[in-house]
Amino acid sequence: MSSHVIPSLAVPLRARRSGPLKGVGAVPGDKSISQRALILGALAEGQTTVSGLLESQDVLDTARCLAGFGADLRRQDTGAWQVTGTGVGKWRTPDAPLDFGNSGTGSRLVMGAMATTPITAVFTGDASLMSRPMGRVVQPLVQFGARYEGQGEKVLMPLTVHGAAHAKAVIAEIKTASAQVKSAMLLAALNARGKSIIGQTSLTRDHTEKMLTAFGAEISVTPQGAGEIITLTGPAPLKGCAVEVPRDPSSAAFLMAAALIVPGSEITLPAILLNPRRTGLLQTLIEMGADITTANKRSGGGEEVGDLTIRHSKLRGVTVPAARAPSMIDEYPILAVLAAFAEGETRMLGLEELRVKESDRLAAIAAGLAANGVACSITGDDLMVRGMASVPGGGTVITHMDHRIAMSFLTMGLASQNPVTVDDVAMIATSFPTYRDLMRGLGAAMEAE
Ligand code: S3P
Numbered sequence: 001m002s003s004h005v006i007p008s009l010a011v012p013l014r015a016r017r018s019g020p021l022k023g024v025g026a027v028p029g030d031k032s033i034s035q036r037a038l039i040l041g042a043l044a045e046g047q048t049t050v051s052g053l054l055e056s057q058d059v060l061d062t063a064r065c066l067a068g069f070g071a072d073l074r075r076q077d078t079g080a081w082q083v084t085g086t087g088v089g090k091w092r093t094p095d096a097p098l099d100f101g102n103s104g105t106g107s108r109l110v111m112g113a114m115a116t117t118p119i120t121a122v123f124t125g126d127a128s129l130m131s132r133p134m135g136r137v138v139q140p141l142v143q144f145g146a147r148y149e150g151q152g153e154k155v156l157m158p159l160t161v162h163g164a165a166h167a168k169a170v171i172a173e174i175k176t177a178s179a180q181v182k183s184a185m186l187l188a189a190l191n192a193r194g195k196s197i198i199g200q201t202s203l204t205r206d207h208t209e210k211m212l213t214a215f216g217a218e219i220s221v222t223p224q225g226a227g228e229i230i231t232l233t234g235p236a237p238l239k240g241c242a243v244e245v246p247r248d249p250s251s252a253a254f255l256m257a258a259a260l261i262v263p264g265s266e267i268t269l270p271a272i273l274l275n276p277r278r279t280g281l282l283q284t285l286i287e288m289g290a291d292i293t294t295a296n297k298r299s300g301g302g303e304e305v306g307d308l309t310i311r312h313s314k315l316r317g318v319t320v321p322a323a324r325a326p327s328m329i330d331e332y333p334i335l336a337v338l339a340a341f342a343e344g345e346t347r348m349l350g351l352e353e354l355r356v357k358e359s360d361r362l363a364a365i366a367a368g369l370a371a372n373g374v375a376c377s378i379t380g381d382d383l384m385v386r387g388m389a390s391v392p393g394g395g396t397v398i399t400h401m402d403h404r405i406a407m408s409f410l411t412m413g414l415a416s417q418n419p420v421t422v423d424d425v426a427m428i429a430t431s432f433p434t435y436r437d438l439m440r441g442l443g444a445a446m447e448a449e
Pocket of ligand 1 (some may be wrong): 031032033105177178179180181183205329330353
């Protein structure tokens, strides 16, 4: 049985009203890009060198699982890793079940990456990952000839995937607004003979496509309606290369939000990833009246990056259209907290994907707001939060093993009348292990219970 199934001791933390936040925050590497760098490195021939890798629990869990397929992954220095891959189609059957911990991205992308190689792997994880639907990933992989055995209708872990021998290219349309599903299909297509044509009806993050190009795959992208069509020719001989990981905008979001609501704050976050498929929150904050400036826009590791300066701002409520959701899907918990400090109502539309994240985030957000005296309502898949001149706080928030729920409500406590307690901050290490030190360094008051 997975060691993650045994509950560890909860680590509560309390955040209280803080003085101005000041300084420069070194946000760690992007989680999505870090995961992909290791996975593509493990698939490619030869050596991949990664710099700026996020060394969080999710990424380390993926690294350990990739070693099970026969890749060699070595840490050389902080954030500097060398991966020696096997070549596409040469992964071997792991000796033991793969425990992906909390990582949806790691597990789902690896399911795709092995689906067209005739090997078998068993996927497990912690209680959160084991409650997340895997059918959305493995069902489309059946088109390539892969087979699977999971638990129940939602195809929960433990899940066994049998990769296909002699897979052929497919034509598929993905209606789920999920980069993980799209990426799993693209990684499967790498070892399928012929031209796979993968359509998606929305524009989700495109790091897999960009990185596949850098590793030498023949891949092209054409817009189609509100989405796009991606063509990939297999078998694709991926060649190891150098990957420079930019800093994570989804982690930066917590620092940005804190600076916006704590009076007198001014912080700078250098070299943050500004890929347009990830900047929905930035756009929303500007619409809310946030004082954020972007300087030094440049290219870093094949992605756009820039330096952000954020100052305390008076925010106003806005309506966030459903079409924007894919470009800020991980940022709704922190936006909901910011909305509590804004003038008027903030309406966030089309949030169905939030129900299948590390927790049911719609429910966790609503409960966390209510526990701290903030009025909100959910109608269908839309979330409405009523802003307040002064946010009461004083509540204890249940995180449900969700790192982003934990960081969002700690942020609230930095500017609410009364401190906010989060029941367990252990999961923050899955994406942002330096969070607490970084926040304290900027002047945030956070203390153990
Ligand atoms: C991710 C895609 C998103 C996001 C997750 C990371 C990725 O999930 O929520 O944190 O790296 O591809 P979905 O694909 O389920 O939307």
